[in-house]
Every structure is written in structure tokens, then in C-alpha cells.
Amino acid sequence: MNAPADTTRLGYFLGPHGVQGGVKVYVLGDPQQLLALPRVWVEGQGWLRVRRTEALAPGAVLHLAGITSREAAEALRGLNVYAADADLPPLEEGSYYYHELRGLPVRDADGQPLGEVRDVWDSGHQDLLVVSHAGGEAFLPLQAPYVLVQTGESGRPQAIALTADAPAGLLGEGAEEA
Numbered sequence: 319m320n321a322p323a324d325t326t327r328l329g330y331f332l333g334p335h336g337v338q339g340g341v342k343v344y345v346l347g348d349p350q351q352l353l354a355l356p357r358v359w360v361e362g363q364g365w366l367r368v369r370r371t372e373a374l375a376p377g378a379v380l381h382l383a384g385i386t387s388r389e390a391a392e393a394l395r396g397l398n399v400y401a402a403d404a405d406l407p408p409l410e411e412g413s414y415y416y417h418e419l420r421g422l423p424v425r426d427a428d429g430q431p432l433g434e435v436r437d438v439w440d441s442g443h444q445d446l447l448v449v450s451h452a453g454g455e456a457f458l459p460l461q462a463p464y465v466l467v468q469t470g471e472s473g474r475p476q477a478i479a480l481t482a483d484a485p486a487g488l489l490g491e492g493a494e495e496a
């Protein structure tokens with residue numbers, strides 16, 4: 319069962335918290351994003367209503383409808399947790415969700431198109447853009463000062479731009495010459 323369209327992966331379940339069905343979540347990003355969600359989509363389970371949330375560093379604890387025992391919470395260990403993009407709380411100006419980067423054009427320093435963002439991966443210390451381009455697909459570090467998220471008048475992301483200082487070969491160009 320794949321996650322529905324227009325959802326964003328928030329993290330994954332670590333295991334039970336307490337004896338009444340609470341489940342610890344490893345959160346990708348800011349755990350505060352989970353605290354006001356009305357529902358989450360759980361891999362293999364579908365949509366579940368959120369009864370209650372608790373902040374628990376470094377993530378959060380979710381109490382979900384139908385999960386009322388430690389054993390039921392244990393069965394969720396390792397499953398991915400998603401939120402409907404529309405349910406995510408608004409962000410302060412200058413901040414954005416990863417799902418807002420999907421589908422954006424990737425341009426070089428001169429504004430020439432290089433590809434399109436297919437996905438964003440949180441890979442620990444380095445977030446990666448998955449970029450489809452003429453040569454296939456590549457991982458592009460989402461890292462200043464080489465990669466900039468350009469915003470429009472609304473303040474929302476409009477494009478990804480490589481700076482003039484970006485190292486050559488970030489999207490695999492030149493690999494066929496080696």
C-alpha cells in the first residue's frame with residue numbers, strides 16, 4: 319500500500335511509549351509539525367485519526383485511534399508515517415516544506431534549465447534533491463552556498479538554482495568524458 323498523492327513523509331515509528339498505545343516517532347524535520355495534525359497515513363494501515371500527541375525529544379509520541387495497547391503500538395515499529403500536505407501547519411516566511419520542492423525546475427547560474435526535482439530525501443546530515451535530468455537521475459545536495467531555493471512574490475519556492483560557485487559535475491555532467 320503506497321502513500322497517497324499529496325502526502326509528505328514525516329518519519330517512522332520507533333516503538334511503543336507506555337502501555338496504552340502511544341507510539342514514538344522519529345521525525346524528519348521539526349517535531350512541532352506533528353503536534354496539531356488531525357490524522358496521519360501509516361504505511362500498511364491507511365489513515366488513522368490522531369487522538370493525542372506529546373513532544374518527546376528528539377521526536378514525538380502519537381496516540382492513534384484503534385491503537386490502544388503496547389502490543390498494537392509495537393506492531394507499528396519501523397512503519398513510515400505521512401501527513402496530508404494540506405494538513406501541515408503553515409510555516410514562517412522564508413521556510414518551506416520539502417513537498418513544495420517537488421516538481422520545481424533546476425537551473426544553472428545563468429538560468430538555463432538542467433532538470434526537475436522529483437523528490438527530496440532527508441539522509442541525516444545532508445538533505446538531497448532527487449533531480450531528473452537529460453542524463454538520467456542524480457542526487458543534488460540541498461546545501462548553501464551552491465544550491466539556492468528561489469522564491470516568488472508569494473514567498474513560496476519557485477525554482478532551484480545552482481550558483482556560479484557550484485562544483486562541476488553535481489548532476490553527473492562530464493561523467494561520460496572520464
